[in-house]
Amino acid sequence: MFTSAQLPNSTLLMIVGSDQPDQVRRVGTRIRLGGSTDLNKLLPPDVHPHRLHVTPQSLRQARRPELDGYDFLLNMVTEPEGNDRVLDNMRKLLRGIRGKVINRPDAVARSTRDRVARLLAGIDGLLVPKAIRLNGAKPDVAVRAIGNAGLSLPIILRRTGTHGGEILGCLDSLDAIRDALTAGDHIATEFCDFQSADGLYRKYRIFFIGDQLVFRHLLISDGWNIHAKDRRRFMLPRPDLLAEEEAMFSRADGAFPDPVHRVLDAVRERMPLDYFGMDFGIDPAGRLVLFEANATMNFFPFLPDPEFAYVRRCLEPAQQAFRALVGMETGR
Structure with a gap:
């Protein structure tokens, strides 16, 4: 040290x-x-x-x-x-x-997937899938815990501490969950469908930095497990999808309807972290569907493709917010 x-x-x-x-x-x-x-x-x-x-x-x-x-x-x-x-x-x-x-380290310690799910449950307009921690070394006990907690199938199963869509599966039976468990702790999360009316799936990312909200991106795909690779694979050949994402940057905090901003403000009130990111979808009823909210979420990198140059509009407001958070003059 x-x-x-x-x-x-x-x-x-x-x-x-x-x-x-x-x-x-x-x-x-x-x-x-x-x-x-x-x-x-x-x-x-x-x-x-x-x-x-x-x-x-x-x-x-x-x-x-x-x-x-x-x-x-x-x-x-x-x-x-x-x-x-x-x-x-x-x-x-x-x-x-x-x-x-x-x-603060105690706030970070309280930001596991299962604890955040409990913390944010009950916010009006936010659908928070139930999430519980399972011990993979005791698969029978783990399966009973899913039933006792009232989780509905299908279940997204992942090892604790993993991100970026790294999952063991989206499983539709307790037997499949038992078979998929490995040594160590896991998180079981209810799958909540958020498919849009056009059959596509949309994942929004926003950062809370101090008292500022910064819209980072909208990823659109033909499958629910959406990741950065879908930007080139699925969005790049679709000018309409690029235009849809670009329109979101007309506001630094995202061009969402007012009810969405009210939900995000409520999330900010409950989360104990000074900075963190949040991934979410929006279901056909207009409710936000929480995917995850934590401080480990990446802001970088930006793709070099000129078609995605508009995404960099989030950089300046994020820089200003983060520099203000750490006590720097925002004009630097």
């Missing part, structure tokens, strides 16, 4: 780390962390914040880092799954610190 005394003066400290050694890599003088946000790329290129690397063994060191000199302490450990020790060590290191801690 570095202490503030070992580095030049700075008002911003970025805190990185992971319980898993294979998630942390040194590239030259920089630390690359898997399972973390990439919003730090919104900082000006000439700004190089101090970095503190927290490990599961950090508190065993005789000398603690000197953190009181920082005005803003930016937690970049955004994946709650598998980072219990690092987040707990960070919480202890930050106890009593005078500076503003952005995305």
